[in-house]
Amino acid sequence: MLENFKRPDKKIPKKMIHSTLIEKYFSGSLNKTELLEFEKLYKNDSEFKKEVDVLKDIKIVSEKEDGNKFRNELKSFESEFLNKSKVSLKKWLNPFSAVAAIILIIFSIQFFSKTEINEDTLFTAYFEPSKNVSTPIVRSENEQNVTTNAFIIYSEKDYEEATILFEKAYLNSQNSQLLFYQGNALLASGKTKEAIDAFKQHLKFSDMLTHRSHWYLALAYMKNKDLESAKKELKALINSGESFKKNEAISLFKTLE
Amino acid sequence: MEQHDVEALKTDNHFLIKKLYNTHRNGFLNFAKQYNIAEIDGVDIYQEAFLAIRKHAISGKLYTVKSSLKTYLFGIGKHLIYKKLKEESLKTTMDSVHLKIDTTFREIPLETEKELTKEQQLLHYYFKQLGKSCQHMLTLSFYRGLTNEEIATLEGYESEAVVRSQKSRCLKTLKDLIKKSPKK
Numbered sequence: 001m002l003e004n005f006k007r008p009d010k011k012i013p014k015k016m017i018h019s020t021l022i023e024k025y026f027s028g029s030l031n032k033t034e035l036l037e038f039e040k041l042y043k044n045d046s047e048f049k050k051e052v053d054v055l056k057d058i059k060i061v062s063e064k065e066d067g068n069k070f071r072n073e074l075k076s077f078e079s080e081f082l083n084k085s086k087v088s089l090k091k092w093l094n095p096f097s098a099v100a101a102i103i104l105i106i107f108s109i110q111f112f113s114k115t116e117i118n119e120d121t122l123f124t125a126y127f128e129p130s131k132n133v134s135t136p137i138v139r140s141e142n143e144q145n146v147t148t149n150a151f152i153i154y155s156e157k158d159y160e161e162a163t164i165l166f167e168k169a170y171l172n173s174q175n176s177q178l179l180f181y182q183g184n185a186l187l188a189s190g191k192t193k194e195a196i197d198a199f200k201q202h203l204k205f206s207d208m209l210t211h212r213s214h215w216y217l218a219l220a221y222m223k224n225k226d227l228e229s230a231k232k233e234l235k236a237l238i239n240s241g242e243s244f245k246k247n248e249a250i251s252l253f254k255t256l257e
Numbered sequence: 258m259e260q261h262d263v264e265a266l267k268t269d270n271h272f273l274i275k276k277l278y279n280t281h282r283n284g285f286l287n288f289a290k291q292y293n294i295a296e297i298d299g300v301d302i303y304q305e306a307f308l309a310i311r312k313h314a315i316s317g318k319l320y321t322v323k324s325s326l327k328t329y330l331f332g333i334g335k336h337l338i339y340k341k342l343k344e345e346s347l348k349t350t351m352d353s354v355h356l357k358i359d360t361t362f363r364e365i366p367l368e369t370e371k372e373l374t375k376e377q378q379l380l381h382y383y384f385k386q387l388g389k390s391c392q393h394m395l396t397l398s399f400y401r402g403l404t405n406e407e408i409a410t411l412e413g414y415e416s417e418a419v420v421r422s423q424k425s426r427c428l429k430t431l432k433d434l435i436k437k438s439p440k441k
Contacts, residue, residue, distance in 0.1 A: 027402040058431070059399035061381040064373065066396050067308055073271070074304040077278045125272050131390065133414045155390055208415070244413050 018048055022055065117256065123223045126252060129159070129188045130212065134177050146172055154181060159189040176205035180213055187220055196220045211242035215249060222256070231256050258319050262326045266314035278307060281327055285334055288362075292338050302341065306334040309367055315401065324363075332365035339364065383434040391427035398424055 021038050024030045030038055041048045132151050150165035166182035169175070183198035199217040203210060218233035234253040238246060265273035282303060289299035310330050313319050322329055373381060384392065397403045403411065405420040414420050 023398075023404055026399050027404045027407075029404070054432075055399055057377050057380050058384070058395055058428075060373065060377055061384045062392070062396040062400040064381060065384060065392065066400055067312070070269075070308055070311060071304065073274075074278065074307055077275050078282075078300060078304070080275075081279055081282060131412055131414065133412075133419065155388060157389070212413075 018051075022052060025052070026055065026059065117227070119222050119225050119227075122252065122255065123219055126248060127187065127216075127219050127223075129154075129157075129184045130181065130209075130216070132181070134181075134209070145169075147175070147178065150178070150181070154185060157188075159185040163189060163191070163194075176202060176207050177209050179205070180209040180216075183213065183216055183220075187216060187223075192220050192223045196224070211237060211240040212244050214240065215245045218249070218252070222252075227256050258322045258324065258326055258329065263314050263319045266311045266319075274311075277326070281330060284327075285331060288331060288334065289338055292342065294338060294341070298341065302334055302337045305337050306330055309333050309337075328362055329365060331362040333367060335362050335364045336366055379438070380431075380435070383431060383438065386434055387427060387431060390423075391430060394420075394424055394427050395431070 018041070021030070021034060021041070024034060025038055042052060043049075132155060135147065135151055146165055147169040150162055150169045153165055154162040162185040163182060166178050166185060170178040170182065179198050179202035183195045183202060186192075186195035186198055196217060199213045199220065202213045203217070214233045214237035218230045218237065221227070221230035221233060231253060234249045234256070237244075237249045238253065262273070262277060264270070265277070285303045285306070286296055286299040289302060290296075294302065307330070310319070310326070310333055313322075313329075319329070324332075384395070387395075394408070397408050397411070398405075405417040405424070408414065408420045409417050412420075414423075
């Protein structure tokens with residue numbers, strides 16, 4: 001890579017060299033030579049400077065937005081904290097509730113280890129619809145096929161609509177990967193049983209996303225409170241050699257145990 | 258500092274961050290009370306301190322910090338409490354109070370956050386119009402400073418090329434939004 005900057009290969013387009021320099025600049029990984037090259041370009045090439053300045057501003061606003069999102073997350077922690085405190089206070093203030101709580105404690109002792117799991121909370125914590133890792137979306141007026149549309153709608157998080165489009169797209173193309181996204185869209189729109197069917201069908205095929213279906217199928221089973229099947233799927237993912245969500249799978253498996 | 262806590266903050270581990278938040282919340286509010294900070298303001302300050310410690314985790318600053326997360330968090334909080342008291346013109350009385358009451362947590366000063374310029378405010382407005390995945394992609398690339406390859410691994414993209422193409426699509430969408438914006 002260093003050589004490229006010392007004696008730029010004429011075959012490598014200038015734009016590509018620039019984008020590599022810019023990428024390295026923002027990741028803080030420019031070496032001395034590259035930094036000099038970067039600074040020279042920034043000083044002498046107005047187009048390059050303009051591009052970098054815009055990206056620097058994007059860095060600032062994305063940091064700001066990231067902070068805003070985190071602030072909202074903290075607010076939700078706070079509300080949850082306060083709600084919990086109120087609920088527990090109310091419970092103990094009400095003598096009937098107190099008696100009920102004592103009875104509940106007595107009964108729950110024998111089930112304690114098994115009933116501690118809250119499937120919905122775990123599901124919310126672990127589930128995030130898969131990103132489109134198969135087909136980069138290129139919006140073009142000429143080429144709006146069902147698959148592209150399905151991915152566009154999916155990326156816009158209209159999961160109900162995406163479900164229908166993925167089903168159509170699968171029927172048209174028989175591309176098994178589409179079952180994976182259909183399952184994700186179903187799971188995201190709360191249709192857990194249908195999602196389970198889609199993932200199970202996808203697991204009959206062998207494509208680059210097959211192992212990933214174990215993860216989402218496990219989450220779907222967990223949502224349906226079928227913990228044994230969920231654990232089975234997690235085990236299948238852990239043993240598959242797939243690095244995707246491996247750590248999460250191990251941690252969730254331990255929690256479910 | 259506890260590395261797993263730093264990693265949790267850095268990687269947005271919702272579960273662990275919530276746990277950390279809940280663990281130190283009441284302690285911090287009691288700490289703030291020593292400075293006559295009302296609970297409602299204490300919560301705001303606590304959240305600001307949390308935000309700041311996360312920023313420090315992301316920037317890599319916490320890797321060299323020797324103190325515990327709690328000490329550091331309370332140190333930032335202390336700085337924010339002083340700032341608040343100063344703003345309320347209570348600095349003079351505060352000095353006499355704090356010198357007496359607290360020596361446990363060393364104040365951690367924070368850089369003052371710069372206001373966005375007009376252009377940046379406009380960019381921020383359009384940035385928020387982007388889809389969540391684009392916002393996330395640009396945040397990872399420019400704020401977090403991840404390379405395309407790192408993003409591909411982290412987010413499970415098929416290849417670096419897919420990330421590059423998604424990123425360039427997101428940048429184009431953002432630039433188009435700005436271009437289409439009504440001129441003043």
